[in-house]
Amino acid sequence: MIPLRVAIDPFPISVPLVIRLQNDGPSEEGTAGVIHRGQGFVEYDVCGLSLTVRTPDPDALDGDVVLILPGQRSLHRLIRNGSPHNTFLVTEQCDQKCVMCSQPPKAHHVDLFDPFYEAALLGPYGTTIGISGGEPMLHKERLFDFLLRVQERRPDIEFHILTNGQHFDKNDEPILQRLDRARILWGIPCYSASPETHDDIVVKAGAFETLERNLALLGKNGHRIELRTVILNANVNGLADLSLYVTTHHPHISFWAIMQLEPIGYGRQNWGREFFDSSQNFDPIAAGVDIANIRGLETVLYNFPLCTVPEPYRRFCANSISDWKQKYLPTCSDCSAINRCTGFFEWYPEERGFSSVGAL
């Protein structure tokens, strides 16, 4: 597991600080260069102040864009150099309470859009930044403003925005038209073509109806959408139906991400009830994938270890669990497919997981 936070010594700032750490070179605006390496720590020059970072491996931080909040004893690695998995968590609030949520909502909100804006400007060329929460669109004025400002200064940056799709409305159309549609992908979950099942899963009455309308709104405005469906006992048998529904009523959706359950947050709490052992029965998932393929909707399977998937469907599996939360099992060390395989989440409960895993 790769740490996303790294300990620092107390640092005297009164507003959030965003800075790019650099091993060498003089510090220029926005960057901090190494001035001293010690045993288990490294010191950077931040505009004349010394920042002490407690890490045995300072090289891993080279090129990272980090955030330091006043009074905090750690820094946040916002953009890890060379990693395709960089996400700005813009809020922890949410209006849904999905049974598999990996980031259960909290009531309190701290607005960090300004430091995020600075961080984006410091990011490497052409990088993709994930925007996540909570529900980012609860702060949609701030979010839209952030996106427009970044796109003006850094038109090369792409965004992958995870939202529950509940908070768009017709009044957003002028802004949707101004956003760079080629560089934004909205990742929006839909769990079932049955309104009741979907609403039960997200624990919000009427969510499906709103979602349906907003998917159409985004589509009509030319936005690109990745539909995201987590497999649960509650919805797995409706996957073929969902596939039919999506390809019939939402033809503007560009990708469909079908995901296995992530054992963290509510997903961990509800694991026993909701984990569907697809290594035992892949049929309902296969049906969904086939229908989407035939209709021309590109489908990707996330969080499915290759050996749990029948051979013909392995080509749809992505090796995708973020590097910082990925692990393999002892049997994996003999596996010829390990380089292509997504592996397991750090917190994967082996005894209650897939019943059939084994080296290929």
Added chain:
Amino acid sequence: MKVWPLKFREHDHGELLFTNEAGGFFRSDQRFLERYVDGILTDDDFEFLRRHGHAYRDTSDAAFDGFCGRWARRINPVSKLNYFILIPTLRCNLTCDYCQVSRAPETASGFDWNDEILRQFLGSLSKLDTETIKIEFQGGEPLLRLDILEEVREFCRNNFRQAEFVVCTNLQSVSEEAWEFLGAADTFISTSFDGVEEVHRSQRTKESVVHSEFRSNLQRAFSEFGTAKVSALPTLDVHNLPDPDTVIRSFVELGLRSIYLRRVNYQGFARKRYDFRDTQEAWMEFYRRFVDRLVEHNWENDDAVEEYYLSHLLRRIFRTGVQNHVDLRNPNWLGYDYLVVDFDGQYYPTDEARMVSRIGRLDLSIGDVDSGIDARKRDVLNSAASNFEDPDCIHCVYQAYCGPDVIDDLSRYGRIDIPRHETAHCQHHTALFDFAFELIYSEDPKVQRSLGHWLGTPKYRTELAARLK
């Protein structure tokens, strides 16, 4: 609840195929048709129709937007010019039976691009508003003018972010320099191979020494470059049709998994002799037999093989936005995204337009490298580029999947306003779509297995072959 207009056609066993303008389809029976016509659809009917994208509650219903989206995505938009078919020479070192009009003897003069044409063509490329370009060298035999090929390729590589080249060669006589040219990673080979040695020989190479040269070049092309770089197309004569199994076997032996069956496109006098009407039935009989044999092959082997055009039709039936094949799309814009440049620098909208013009029946050129596109003439040709307003197509159950072929109509009938169902293009496509839907609704597991392969998925799903009971 409102139902989008349905069109229907009787299929086998008296079942009716219903389709809408966004390409949705299902099968049902006479009783449903009566309920539909009489306006007495049941709740179950509505529920089925909405679920499958044929009905909506009101305009705020996602089913309404879904239909509009699918309808819109079936429209082929005009796209930027980025694809050229070049005829740097009309000369050829073979005398294939059906190619009289589009070739000149190897030693003839006055049938090649001159320096002026080359210069003007390259000049026109530099004015293009595109970062990517695709050039297809045809002929005659383009390898007779390797010098021109080299120069065009060099220019494109230097002036476009991405450039791709296809050399359509008969692989008859390939010099070492030509092999080297063909070996580049951005250069692909497309050759004719009729699938059966005797047929290929009798139609093309004629003499056995000539034929064995071709054979060894073909082998070399495949072994040196592989199927990712080399494709082979058969051209079949309806009066001398090969045995499907032999064709399939010889393509599989070369490692090819896609076979595009094309019949000889006779022009001029030969067209009168081999009238379409007399040959269509024989061709479809062969075509069905061929596909049956493919289905059998795919049942018994893992290396599935497709008939390219059938796969294209199936994709156009199930999907929206499938515009990648210029022979069938709607509207089929002419003279916009690709152009043919003849040996004398004339522009044509398609290769067939070039051949029709060559026999002097009609002049379908739309400008030349010197004076540019003749926009007025191109507009005239495009006045019937889509089937949206065709008085026959609008009633046709296959309209959403089909597309017009103005050039074929002009070349056969000299006009475009004859009843659709009397045209070769329409008769042929009606037969092909009938066949495609037979396959789609087939309960034969062998057919279903092949459908999965052709549609790019591990398993075909009959949920998509909906039936309203």
